[in-house]
Amino acid sequence: MPIEYSNREKSYQLYRKGKQEGTWDPDDYDFAADKDDWEQFTDAEQNRFLASCAGFYDGEEDVTRTLAPYMMALDALDNEEMPFDTVQEEIYLAQQVYEEAKHTDLFSRYFEEVFGTQDTEPYREGGYQEQGYSTDNLYDTADELLAAINGGDQQELVYTLGEAYLNYMGIIEAQLARGGYLSFDQMIELKAEEMGRDVVLESFQTAIGKVRQDETRHIENGRWVMKQLAEAEPDIVQDVYEPRIEEYVENRLLTDTQMEMPFEGYDQKRIGKQTMQYLQDTIDYIGADRFDEYSDIRQTVQAQRAAE
Numbered sequence: 001m002p003i004e005y006s007n008r009e010k011s012y013q014l015y016r017k018g019k020q021e022g023t024w025d026p027d028d029y030d031f032a033a034d035k036d037d038w039e040q041f042t043d044a045e046q047n048r049f050l051a052s053c054a055g056f057y058d059g060e061e062d063v064t065r066t067l068a069p070y071m072m073a074l075d076a077l078d079n080e081e082m083p084f085d086t087v088q089e090e091i092y093l094a095q096q097v098y099e100e101a102k103h104t105d106l107f108s109r110y111f112e113e114v115f116g117t118q119d120t121e122p123y124r125e126g127g128y129q130e131q132g133y134s135t136d137n138l139y140d141t142a143d144e145l146l147a148a149i150n151g152g153d154q155q156e157l158v159y160t161l162g163e164a165y166l167n168y169m170g171i172i173e174a175q176l177a178r179g180g181y182l183s184f185d186q187m188i189e190l191k192a193e194e195m196g197r198d199v200v201l202e203s204f205q206t207a208i209g210k211v212r213q214d215e216t217r218h219i220e221n222g223r224w225v226m227k228q229l230a231e232a233e234p235d236i237v238q239d240v241y242e243p244r245i246e247e248y249v250e251n252r253l254l255t256d257t258q259m260e261m262p263f264e265g266y267d268q269k270r271i272g273k274q275t276m277q278y279l280q281d282t283i284d285y286i287g288a289d290r291f292d293e294y295s296d297i298r299q300t301v302q303a304q305r306a307a308e
């Protein structure tokens with residue numbers, strides 16, 4: 001079935017936007033000045049910054065390698081029965097997988113040229129990245145999608161796809177990655193202040209700005225698809241979305257384990273507030289009135305904190 005050009009949906013519009021915005025090249029950035037800046041970081045600062053970068057480098061590779069089954073699952077859905085065009089969404093994801101590969105490419109180059117290593121393992125162990133949600137889980141999600149495709153049950157396929165979108169776009173991209181960008185902003189700003197400079201690691205921040213722009217589209221598309229799936233199977237919100245959100249809230253928002261923070265003035269609370277708003281935005285996009293316990297995330301978290 002060809003795309004209905006008279007009915008180009010959100011996923012197609014985002015694909016079109018991506019054709020214009022997503023054309024940047026990691027090879028365009030020169031990291032020589034960043035390397036000089038990096039040498040001004042103390043060991044503790046380097047370790048903390050590397051812990052975030054290691055999570056991102058591994059995460060970008062993981063999302064690149066596990067997105068293909070999402071396209072296969074969309075293709076296995078009965079398009080006529082769905083409230084959205086699965087083909088336009090497949091086209092969107094074809095663009096996304098290319099962008100994720102480019103993000104991996106950026107971190108790969110940065111590790112090589114600035115950090116002088118390709119080994120992320122020492123920086124991830126016991127780090128914040130491992131708490132509750134890890135991008136390693138995406139490989140299981142991909143296997144579950146393949147099993148649902150082979151199983152052939154349409155409702156099961158919609159449920160599995162909904163859980164997959166929630167993990168990938170709803171939690172890893174919308175929560176963990178965006179929280180990570182806020183952390184980069186603070187670490188870089190505080191280090192620049194300490195050094196009496198306007199900016200440090202300037203190429204890193206500029207290139208990450210491009211990644212963030214790409215991720216904004218990925219997140220919006222993900223929220224839109226989760227909403228479409230909720231229209232197809234309204235029970236998915238309480239059967240699949242809420243339990244997954246609950247797990248995230250318990251592991252991330254209610255647990256206050258913090259890594260040691262060598263950057264003076266670092267404000268973890270501010271990041272916590274902002275990421276809570278991101279989660280509310282996802283819930284609002286899907287439709288807060290569809291949710292039972294998590295329609296108002298701030299209220300639910302406050303009630304759970306009070307009960308502890």
Ligand SMILES: [Fe+2]
Pocket residue numbers: 060063099100103211215
């Ligand atoms: Fe990415």
Ligand SMILES: [Fe+2]
Pocket residue numbers: 063100173214215218
């Ligand atoms: Fe992404």
